[in-house]
Amino acid sequence: MSSRAEKTALFEAIAAMGKAFGSARRLELLDLLAQAPRTVDELARAIGQSTANTSQHLLAMHAAGLVGRRREGTSVRYALSGDDVLELWLALRQTAVTRLAEVERAAQAYLGEDAEAVDREELLKRMRRGDVVVVDVRPHEEFAAGHIEGARSIPIHELEQRLAELPEGREVIAYCRGPFCAYANEAVHRLRAAGREARRLDEGWPEWKLALQERAA
Amino acid sequence: MSSRAEKTALFEAIAAMGKAFGSARRLELLDLLAQAPRTVDELARAIGQSTANTSQHLLAMHAAGLVGRRREGTSVRYALSGDDVLELWLALRQTAVTRLAEVERAAQAYLGEDAEAVDREELLKRMRRGDVVVVDVRPHEEFAAGHIEGARSIPIHELEQRLAELPEGREVIAYCRGPFCAYANEAVHRLRAAGREARRLDEGWPEWKLALQERAA
DNA sequence: TTGACATTCAAGCGATCACTTGATTAGTTG
DNA sequence: CAACTAATCAAGTGATCGCTTGAATGTCAA
Numbered sequence: 220m221s222s223r224a225e226k227t228a229l230f231e232a233i234a235a236m237g238k239a240f241g242s243a244r245r246l247e248l249l250d251l252l253a254q255a256p257r258t259v260d261e262l263a264r265a266i267g268q269s270t271a272n273t274s275q276h277l278l279a280m281h282a283a284g285l286v287g288r289r290r291e292g293t294s295v296r297y298a299l300s301g302d303d304v305l306e307l308w309l310a311l312r313q314t315a316v317t318r319l320a321e322v323e324r325a326a327q328a329y330l331g332e333d334a335e336a337v338d339r340e341e342l343l344k345r346m347r348r349g350d351v352v353v354v355d356v357r358p359h360e361e362f363a364a365g366h367i368e369g370a371r372s373i374p375i376h377e378l379e380q381r382l383a384e385l386p387e388g389r390e391v392i393a394y395c396r397g398p399f400c401a402y403a404n405e406a407v408h409r410l411r412a413a414g415r416e417a418r419r420l421d422e423g424w425p426e427w428k429l430a431l432q433e434r435a436a
Numbered sequence: 437m438s439s440r441a442e443k444t445a446l447f448e449a450i451a452a453m454g455k456a457f458g459s460a461r462r463l464e465l466l467d468l469l470a471q472a473p474r475t476v477d478e479l480a481r482a483i484g485q486s487t488a489n490t491s492q493h494l495l496a497m498h499a500a501g502l503v504g505r506r507r508e509g510t511s512v513r514y515a516l517s518g519d520d521v522l523e524l525w526l527a528l529r530q531t532a533v534t535r536l537a538e539v540e541r542a543a544q545a546y547l548g549e550d551a552e553a554v555d556r557e558e559l560l561k562r563m564r565r566g567d568v569v570v571v572d573v574r575p576h577e578e579f580a581a582g583h584i585e586g587a588r589s590i591p592i593h594e595l596e597q598r599l600a601e602l603p604e605g606r607e608v609i610a611y612c613r614g615p616f617c618a619y620a621n622e623a624v625h626r627l628r629a630a631g632r633e634a635r636r637l638d639e640g641w642p643e644w645k646l647a648l649q650e651r652a653a
Numbered sequence: 654t655t656g657a658c659a660t661t662c663a664a665g666c667g668a669t670c671a672c673t674t675g676a677t678t679a680g681t682t683g
Numbered sequence: 684c685a686a687c688t689a690a691t692c693a694a695g696t697g698a699t700c701g702c703t704t705g706a707a708t709g710t711c712a713a
Contacts, residue, residue: 222546228542228545228546230467231460231542232542234460237458237532238457243444243450245451283536284534284536301535310520311524312450319452319453324449
């Protein structure tokens with residue numbers, strides 16, 4: 220009873236999932252899958268790795284229960300297994316930011332000078348008043364997979380040409396994948412360079428989505 | 437801007453925390469620290485490992501920001517860094533149970549025949565009515581570090597001799613460290629063998645504590 | 654200061670991991 | 684069927700990990 224071997228086996232089974240969170244590549248894949256399901260090939264290109272290596276990481280995450288796998292013709296599309304996995308990833312990321320100074324430092328190095336941000340509460344209030352334009356600067360497919368209600372999809376690459384679409388006189392709030400995504404930041408810098416009032420949302424679509432579900436429950 | 441090297445560095449910094457969740461020994465240590473702070477020596481004995489090895493795991497978790505370290509005379513006492521780490525561990529454990537069949541299987545193998553359980557809501561209701569006796573069967577130090585209000589501390593090893601302390605006619609609800617802790621289960625079996633009405637709580641003190649804080653907020 | 658004990662360090666080992674390369678399989682299209 | 688693409692498998696590599704052993708460090712008490 221309460222044998223050591225069986226206790227170890229139990230914790231090893233849990234550690235199998237823990238291990239999946241122990242590689243930068245896999246976390247990057249999780250972060251992408253948090254936006255929308257994708258094929259191996261798309262993911263490989265997004266993280267700048269070979270297809271073979273990406274496939275192996277995805278299979279490992281699949282074995283760890285973090286992602287689901289569906290064949291689509293000649294491709295295979297991976298997706299997060301569920302919102303519990305998304306929450307787990309966001310919690311890990313948040314705790315890492317809080318507890319590891321190195322993460323903050325690396326984030327700053329990656330994102331560059333960060334634009335002024337708005338939080339969820341403030342944005343909701345402003346949206347109700349109707350005096351802001353919310354812009355989703357992620358790629359179209361990610362917008363299609365889910366977005367803040369009322370936002371317009373203007374991927375960062377199209378921003379410059381489509382400036383005219385944005386009404387003047389209203390502040391623009393840009394958002395993207397999350398706090399570690401450079402798109403919203405860049406969008407704000409470009410908008411300001413073009414003479415617009417602009418800030419970014421301090422979170423991304425996944426966080427917004429989860430908060431929305433909680434409010435509903 | 438948005439250079440690959442810097443993006444990789446950012447995710448590697450987060451993965452440094454993720455890696456800490458990738459070893460059965462470390463998870464076992466986390467699970468123990470979720471109950472109460474402990475010294476290296478105590479932890480080493482609890483998980484059946486050498487002091488040196490245990491110390492190394494603890495230092496690794498310390499570097500990953502998961503645990504704090506305080507000297508106490510000739511000993512060093514480790515503790516979880518905060519409730520965010522506790523929540524992270526519970527979330528990982530929960531998701532592992534949900535997503536990995538192997539975890540469920542291993543849990544069953546470790547715990548043996550599981551006793552009938554009561555959930556949080558039901559226990560709260562019964563406690564308000566006052567027709568149950570709640571027993572904390574963890575070691576005294578863990579009880580001292582925090583426990584369900586109104587519970588009595590009767591460590592599992594003392595249960596047999598102290599049966600008389602428990603009033604007859606009221607159902608006994610036993611709880612311990614959590615769903616993967618064998619103590620409550622065993623307590624229920626022994627109590628029933630002694631002719632008492634008994635069930636176990638389906639969670640442990642850490643889960644109860646977090647729920648309590650949420651209710652307060 | 655000396656002795657005792659708890660912890661950490663340092664070196665070494667076998668095992669596992671991340672990535673590469675090249676072959677193989679699965680599904681689609683001509 | 685053959686040609687093509689996407690994904691996976693298999694084997695090999697250097698690097699890292701987990702554990703052991705034995706020495707070094709830090710703290711207290713005599």
